[in-house]
Amino acid sequence: MERILRAARQYPMVAWTLIAGAVVLGLLAMGLPAPAQWTATGYVAVIVVLTAVDMVRDVMRGHWGLDILAVMAMIATLAVGEYLASLIIVLMLSGGEALEDFAAGRARHELTALLDRSPRRAHRLSGETVEEIDVDELRVGDLLLVRPSEVVPVDGELQYPIARLDESSLTGESLPVDHVRGDAMMSGALNGDLAVRMRATAAAADSQYQQIVSLVAGAAASKAPTVRLADRFALPFTAVSVAIAGIAWWLSGEAVRFAEVLVLATPCPLLIAAPVAFMGGMSRSAQAGVIVKGGVVLESLARLRAAAFDKTGTLSQGRPELVAMYPVEAMEEDELLHLAASAEQFSSHVLASSIMRAAAARGMEPASGSEATETATNGVRAMIAGRDVRVGKLSFIQELDPGAQFPALSFGETAVAVSVDGTFAGSLVLRDGLRPEAPSTVSTLRASGVEQIAMLTGDNAATAQSLASEAGIQEVHAQLLPQDKVRLLGQMPHPVMMVGDGVNDAPVLAAADVGVAMGARGATAASESADVVILRDDIGRVVDAVDIGRHTVRVAITAIWIGVVLSVGLMVIAAFGHIPAVAGALTQELVDLACILYALRARRGGRSSRESAGGEGVR
Incomplete structure (x- = not known):
């Protein structure tokens, strides 16, 4: 009744x-x-x-x-x-x-199922005492206990030798994923048969799952x-x-x-x-690990005529490895790397994390810094131990030292310039491989009727052309500023889709009819500039989004x-x-x-x- x-x-x-x-x-x-x-x-x-x-x-x-x-x-x-x-x-x-x-x-x-699974309670450890609290009370650094078949409450770092997590609601991956001590654990993943401990690395509001829930709520x-x-x-x-x-x-x-x-x-x-x-289409895309922000986006995907891709972290794997260092005569390799890594700790760019990993592999801890500022698409500046350090594009360093130059680069290599106290100090050379699924993604889009496919990148022409050739893209525009990308995108047939990382590509993602952000690594999951957020680190999901639309x-x-x-x-x-x-x-x-x-x-x-x-x- x-x-x-x-x-x-x-x-x-x-x-x-x-x-x-x-x-x-x-x-x-x-x-x-x-x-x-x-x-x-x-x-x-x-x-x-x-x-x-x-x-x-x-x-x-x-x-x-x-x-x-x-x-x-x-x-x-x-x-x-x-x-x-x-x-x-x-x-x-x-x-x-x-x-x-x-x-x-x-x-x-599928959308409401994702919302219903949003973690609400967590088990915080104080010594050997377990305290059940609301997830909003968790703080970075808290030690947590995640029991079998519980949802990981916030983003964190595994403190147990091994864990098996079901991440299907986040990435669309149907098989459980094995993790070892030190691995990142995403909030919203479902724990397996073992009780494990983790260290919170983000508050609830900043964690991956809560950001996804916010996106889903907006889409619904x-x-x-x-x-x-x-x-x-x-x-x-x-x-x-x-x-x-x-x-x-x-x-x-x-x-x-x-x-x-x-x-x-x-x-x-x-x-x-x-x-x-349209609601069914958004639900289907969420099931595939793709959040589409509304039916209008699905309609634009259905009529897509052109597509543009960023390079770093989009067509490439986004984990460049340091392959060479070229310091000036007055600088040692280790000093160059340490200063660069110390400055890059204040950057959100994918190359920054690669430089920091390389420094960590040599046992270097980043030095504390101050007055740090990042200029999107150009580089980062910070005061490190009283020294003014800049790391980024060559043009960013040439503003202070016009004589700065890169060494000769092989195809596929990317260089980062470093200056100390206004003087060019050397360059770091990194190499980032093509995503294995990139060629099939490009060929499938072309076969499905997308008329024009291009790469728009701020990287140098040689590196961009090498990676684009591997991916099957003939049209390459390199060494671009954000405004250049927006201008070139406007010249392509519409509706046009832009695929990028959601942070450095925010202006061009917003300018596209369909902006697609690769949000699998957490930092870009809540990108307001994107119309589509891909939750799994798989560019092939772009094809899924177009096909579902x-x-x-x-x-x-x-x-x-x-x-x-x-x-x-x-x-x-x-x-x-x-x-x-x-x-x-x-x-x-x-x-x-x-x-x-x-x-x-x-x-x-x-x-x-x-x-x-x-x-x-x-x-």
Whole structure:
């Protein structure tokens, strides 16, 4: 009973329509047809007025709504005495919201499952004492106990010899992943059979899973481009429906034919099927480890004509290795590396972590620094032990020392320049290999009809060209500043997609019709500039996103056409008097159901990566 009352409060018009219907049927059962007709007519007339007011407001705003068909059908059925059919139409319209909520709930299953799994409690260790606390109370450095089959509450570092984690809700990877002591543990991963200890490296609000939850919540609340889809069909569908109804009335001479046709022209398939399909598409992409921020993004992916890729951390593996050092005569290699690593601790760039790893491998601890500033795409500056250290692009160092020069580089190598107290101190040479899935990603996009594919990078031309050739990209633009990338992107066919790391590429990601951020490593998962965030460190998921977008739009359009074709076919039959008004109204409910069930196909389908597997430092 409580559930019924809750539903009635949530959908009051459905409740009132059911009550009105019960009263009308009761009066008919008592042999009182006249009061039954008055009751139904009065109730439907109120609904007609309310719906018409909203419809007029929409028309005044320039939006031709589909509600006009419902209003005409209700008026026509009342005019010819088919008051039961008019009640069914009201129930169909008022129940449309409930039906859409139910279907959307099914469609967003994977999205809501991700939200429901959000960790809320954690076990903090104080000596050997275990304290259960809210995840929001955790602080960086806390030692935590994660019990078997528990969700990792925050990002951290494993303090146990081994752990096996299910990361499928984060990355789409179906198999458990083994980790050893010192490995990073992502919040939201599901622990295996062993109780393990971990050290928190981020607060709850800054952890990977909570950032993903924020993205998902935004995606789930976004509006699909259903108004535009419905508008494409609204005017012609309305015109065809009224024409069939009018011709049927004219040829038969019976006004009831007009009503019998219009009850089959209600617009629920156009208004409900498309949003359900788009929500299903977002849910399907989340299942594949890709968060899509709204139905508009899916529609842009479906119409994609061009794609551009950043190099470092996008087409490349993002873990460059230090292969050579070239200090000036007055500088030792170890001193050069130590100063560079000390400054790079203040940088978020992928090359910074590579330099710090190289220093750590030689037993060097970064020195403390102050007055640190990072210039996006150029480099970082910091005061290290009283010395002004700059690390970054050659042009960044040449601002202070115009004579700075890089050594000769082999294909695939990237150099980082270092200056100390305004004087060029040397360069570090790194090499970053191509992602193994990059060539197949590029070839699949090209085969799917993407007209233009390019690399846009701030790296030197030789390195960029070498990696692009391996990936199968012919068009390469190197040594670019952020504004250069935005300008070149604007010259490509639209809709255009830009794939980058979500931090250094924020301006061009925001400028693209579809900005895709590789967010697997945590720092970019909440990138506000991206429309799509890939949770797994796999560029092949770009193909998944495009394929799911196309599949979703295909399903949405097909669901609408199913509704249109079935409705028009039934209207033609009704025009010859073979479908009474009450039967027609009930039949239209079946048409709605068929469209919505088809729209739910967007939750399935769309290629998965598993199925399809077949210079100057960039800053």
